[in-house]
Amino acid sequence: GGLAPVFPLPGEWRGKMDEEKAYSPSGVFAYLELLEARAYEAAVKQEEMEQQEEKLARLKARVQELRLQRDKLRAKVDLQQQEQPVKEGAVSNPAPPSARAVLEWKIKSLKAMLQIFYLTGISGKLSKRGVCFCISTAYEGTYLDSYHLDLLTKPEVQIYRHSVPIFIPLQQIAKKYLQTDIKRFLSVLSDHLNAYVGRRYQADQLQEHFSGLLKGTLQRNSLCNLLVFNYNVSSESKTFPFNVRLLYGDPCCSLPTEVVVSCTPDAPASLAETAAAHSDLFRRVALHKAFRSFSSA
Amino acid sequence: MDETVAEYIRRTVLKIPRDEIKMMLQKWGFLSEAQLETINFHQIKDNISQDVVQLCEENSADIKQAAVLDIIYNNIYPNKRIWSVYQMNKTGEETEFFDLTDFKKKFKRLLRSALKNVTITFKEYEDNAIWIRIAWGTPYTKPNQYKTSYVVYHSQTSYVFISASVLKSNLPLLCQALVVASNYQDIREMELRSHSLNSLKDIVFKRYSQNFQTYSPRPLTEKNVAPETVDLRIIQENRNEKERIQRLNREVFGDGPQPKIEFAQYKLETMFKSDPKMDVLDKKEPFRCLVKFSSPHLLESLKSLAPAGMADAPLSPLLTCIPQKARNYFKIREKKGVLPGSFVSP
Numbered sequence: 301g302g303l304a305p306v307f308p309l310p311g312e313w314r315g316k317m318d319e320e321k322a323y324s325p326s327g328v329f330a331y332l333e334l335l336e337a338r339a340y341e342a343a344v345k346q347e348e349m350e351q352q353e354e355k356l357a358r359l360k361a362r363v364q365e366l367r368l369q370r371d372k373l374r375a376k377v378d379l380q381q382q383e384q385p386v387k388e389g390a391v392s393n394p395a396p397p398s399a400r401a402v403l404e405w406k407i408k409s410l411k412a413m414l415q416i417f418y419l420t421g422i423s424g425k426l427s428k429r430g431v432c433f434c435i436s437t438a439y440e441g442t443y444l445d446s447y448h449l450d451l452l453t454k455p456e457v458q459i460y461r462h463s464v465p466i467f468i469p470l471q472q473i474a475k476k477y478l479q480t481d482i483k484r485f486l487s488v489l490s491d492h493l494n495a496y497v498g499r500r501y502q503a504d505q506l507q508e509h510f511s512g513l514l515k516g517t518l519q520r521n522s523l524c525n526l527l528v529f530n531y532n533v534s535s536e537s538k539t540f541p542f543n544v545r546l547l548y549g550d551p552c553c554s555l556p557t558e559v560v561v562s563c564t565p566d567a568p569a570s571l572a573e574t575a576a577a578h579s580d581l582f583r584r585v586a587l588h589k590a591f592r593s594f595s596s597a
Numbered sequence: 598m599d600e601t602v603a604e605y606i607r608r609t610v611l612k613i614p615r616d617e618i619k620m621m622l623q624k625w626g627f628l629s630e631a632q633l634e635t636i637n638f639h640q641i642k643d644n645i646s647q648d649v650v651q652l653c654e655e656n657s658a659d660i661k662q663a664a665v666l667d668i669i670y671n672n673i674y675p676n677k678r679i680w681s682v683y684q685m686n687k688t689g690e691e692t693e694f695f696d697l698t699d700f701k702k703k704f705k706r707l708l709r710s711a712l713k714n715v716t717i718t719f720k721e722y723e724d725n726a727i728w729i730r731i732a733w734g735t736p737y738t739k740p741n742q743y744k745t746s747y748v749v750y751h752s753q754t755s756y757v758f759i760s761a762s763v764l765k766s767n768l769p770l771l772c773q774a775l776v777v778a779s780n781y782q783d784i785r786e787m788e789l790r791s792h793s794l795n796s797l798k799d800i801v802f803k804r805y806s807q808n809f810q811t812y813s814p815r816p817l818t819e820k821n822v823a824p825e826t827v828d829l830r831i832i833q834e835n836r837n838e839k840e841r842i843q844r845l846n847r848e849v850f851g852d853g854p855q856p857k858i859e860f861a862q863y864k865l866e867t868m869f870k871s872d873p874k875m876d877v878l879d880k881k882e883p884f885r886c887l888v889k890f891s892s893p894h895l896l897e898s899l900k901s902l903a904p905a906g907m908a909d910a911p912l913s914p915l916l917t918c919i920p921q922k923a924r925n926y927f928k929i930r931e932k933k934g935v936l937p938g939s940f941v942s943p
Binding site (some may be wrong): 522549 | 698828
């Protein structure tokens with residue numbers, strides 16, 4: 301329906317305008333703006349009202365619909381109960397689930413399935429030209445970054461675009477497995493990514509929580525597969541610096557394969573034992589956990 | 598302290614905007630907090646720089662420390678230079694264990710063996726970026742601290758960002774040093790240049806927002822379905838068309854900010870296609886033509902072309918492929934095959 305005019309009719313115009321002019325010396329344009337704003341506000345209010353009414357009418361119709369459906373189902377149940385006398389122990393057949401209920405159940409179970417996949421770390425979704433995978437990484441209970449891969453399936457499986465960091469050897473892994481065994485490709489890539497974020501997490505935790513023990517800077521690289529740093533060890537009320545070189549030889553592993561812990565030549569002989577013990581610890585335990593055990597010991 | 602070093606520090610401080618000087622000196626860390634407290638940072642820059650030089654004199658600064666201050670300045674204001682991207686290749690497939698000390702040693706050794714007079718300074722940053730500053734000299738003159746090249750390298754990647762100085766002749770030596778130090782085999786220049794270093798990184802490291810369709814366990818926020826203009830008296834005539842354009846735009850450009858490049862250049866070497874009867878050109882030679890698009894932010898302006906009604910959506914793939922192909926210099930020759938990508942030559 302049309303909107304009633306909100307601003308005064310032409311006869312009243314001049315009178316109103318003079319009135320307004322007396323109060324707003326900024327002139328005609330300002331007055332026009334004022335009128336436009338008023339018209340807009342009124343239009344908004346009217347629209348809201350109309351929407352409310354429409355919504356009310358819709359809901360009323362829906363209620364009618366549902367009542368009708370309920371009555372139909374009731375009638376159906378009554379009919380069935382009349383036709384088949386209830387046998388002992390048998391439960392009356394429930395009305396077959398409506399198409400809508402089946403659909404809702406399907407959607408719910410699909411969502412649950414996708415949620416499970418997401419929790420396993422690899423999830424996918426069909427796209428227009430292929431599939432889009434999402435690899436979610438985590439380290440010891442902490443969810444870390446997610447990486448995406450957009451794959452085309454025609455004419456052959458290829459990576460269209462991705463958000464995998466540049467220093468992960470994606471092309472190498474793809475060359476080996478993408479064409480032949482896509483599950484393996486995703487699994488290997490997921491291992492690389494999870495190990496990388498695990499190593500990075502350990503190094504970040506070390507820098508964040510144990511900077512007091514560290515001496516100087518922690519030398520690391522993009523893949524976090526070579527860490528070199530110095531830390532203080534106290535013995536007989538004196539502190540000695542230890543130098544550590546951690547090499548993570550296996551790109552799919554978040555523990556180092558080579559550990560070299562060395563102390564300065566002037567350190568007492570007893571420290572050599574400590575160095576060996578620390579070396580062994582770094583090989584077995586996550587870096588920040590190892591340091592936690594030092595500070596508590 | 599050397600006269601030249603003092604002058605260099607003075608000029609570097611003068612480049613810094615006044616409000617940032619204290620912060621940069623703190624980052625530099627060469628002057629103590631107590632010393633910084635003695636400087637009045639509200640006076641004119643000339644006087645501030647004189648005070649700084651005075652304090653550096655007390656601490657006996659040499660060119661090495663001055664070079665670090667220069668790196669800090671360029672790291673905070675990289676957009677004052679043009680950066681080119683280079684890509685390195687190697688055939689081996691073993692995992693790289695990038696050792697920073699090893700890299701620095703090899704780099705310095707190779708440069709110094711070819712050119713004795715060169716100042717090399719390194720600075721590592723939190724994001725695994727290694728900044729290298731090289732001031733070039735000649736076999737007979739000391740390094741000119743005002744003719745510097747900068748290299749930014751992220752370990753275990755194959756990309757290097759170089760902002761060369763005026764002395765282009767030193768570029769091959771620099772490239773060779775990088776290849777040897779990082780254990781690669783060769784290096785080539787990519788057709789990608791811009792003032793914005795971070796945008797170049799975004800493009801080659803694929804950090805710009807790409808629209809990935811994935812199932813997200815979090816419910817997607819309902820897009821506001823209510824029409825924008827509530828006034829019923831205003832009707833959108835081309836609503837469908839607008840929505841189609843928005844959708845296409847979002848598919849091509851994604852939702853996030855675009856990497857910042859300032860120009861795209863297309864060198865055309867194609868034949869002039871005219872009515873065969875007219876026979877405009879006597880010789881059948883390719884028509885040579887250079888088309889250059891420039892803008893303070895080229896990709897954002899391309900993104901807004903279709904919604905603004907200035908171009909048809911979808912835009913030509915030659916324009917929209919820039920971040921994905923990681924290049925903004927193109928050579929277009931005659932189409933030889935049927936595949937659309939074949940006519941853009943490297």
